[in-house]
Amino acid sequence: MSEQTxxxxxxxxxxxxxxxxxxEYDIVDVLQTLVEQASRILAASDAGILLPNxxxxxxxxxxxxxxxxxxxxxxxxxDQGPCVDAFNTGKTYAVDDIAATGSRWPIxxxxxxxxxxxSMYAIPMRFREETIGSLNVFSDQLGPLPSPDMxxxxxxxxxxxxxxxxxxALREANIARSQLQRALDSRIVIEQAKxxxxxxxxxDMDEAFxxxxxxxRASRRRLSLVAQEVIDAAIGIDGDDRQRRG
Numbered sequence: 001m002s003e004q005t006x007x008x009x010x011x012x013x014x015x016x017x018x019x020x021x022x023x024e025y026d027i028v029d030v031l032q033t034l035v036e037q038a039s040r041i042l043a044a045s046d047a048g049i050l051l052p053n054x055x056x057x058x059x060x061x062x063x064x065x066x067x068x069x070x071x072x073x074x075x076x077x078x079d080q081g082p083c084v085d086a087f088n089t090g091k092t093y094a095v096d097d098i099a100a101t102g103s104r105w106p107i108x109x110x111x112x113x114x115x116x117x118x119s120m121y122a123i124p125m126r127f128r129e130e131t132i133g134s135l136n137v138f139s140d141q142l143g144p145l146p147s148p149d150m151x152x153x154x155x156x157x158x159x160x161x162x163x164x165x166x167x168x169a170l171r172e173a174n175i176a177r178s179q180l181q182r183a184l185d186s187r188i189v190i191e192q193a194k195x196x197x198x199x200x201x202x203x204d205m206d207e208a209f210x211x212x213x214x215x216x217r218a219s220r221r222r223l224s225l226v227a228q229e230v231i232d233a234a235i236g237i238d239g240d241d242r243q244r245r246g
Contacts (some may be wrong), residue, residue, distance in 0.1 A: 010152060013037040014159065027167045031160060038156045039064045042149050045117065048072050049125075049160060050083055051133040056106060058087060061133075061221045067115045068138050076109045081108035084200055086122035086134040092154075094124040096144045111225040118142045123153055126162040135160055186224035193227035196234045
């Protein structure tokens with residue numbers, strides 16, 4: 001691949017990924033696009049990305065072929081290999097000759113060479129002090145990755161990291177907004193219940209709130225739930241009606 005062609009493809013990759021960051025996007029599709037582009041730009045045989053699940057266990061989230069997915073899964077199952085070590089240590093692992101790694105990663109060496117891989121690079125996806133995954137590049141050729149290619153591989157890894165951090169931030173922001181809306185909705189119900197109690201018990205709003213809160217604590221239920229029951233009782237909705245409505 002000529003430098004001009006590679007530079008063009010790299011620019012197009014950045015443009016494509018940048019576009020996803022300002023619109024609604026499917027994170028898996030974005031990462032799949034990234035590994036396909038990484039494999040093409042670096043003239044590699046395959047590429048893949050590993051990410052931890054909610055339990056902290058690594059999983060293959062994107063891969064350019066079944067064999068690269070298989071090798072990644074075998075590393076995860078054996079808990080050994082450059083992909084796993086890159087995530088655990090936050091360091092890049094350059095494996096110029098996979099066949100020479102048998103003493104360190106025997107299962108990885110035997111399985112990777114069996115499917116034709118001869119070299120690979122595992123690059124951690126780092127955000128500040130946190131490692132959030134790894135980008136892994138496989139080749140059927142021996143030898144080190146040229147310095148310019150290593151720079152490109154690192155840049156693509158950084159883009160993948162930014163994409164994931166953005167997705168996480170959006171997800172957390174949506175959760176925060178949802179929690180805030182629930183809090184606001186609950187407050188409306190509580191204020192309505194205070195009015196009902198104040199009228200029923202002929203007390204002021206502060207005393208009504210104290211009574212409502214006391215009932216919630218005594219029954220070990222959420223304040224908003226008790227408030228809703230007060231409102232439902234005032235308008236003639238019983239427990240069965242609430243259950244059917246819910």
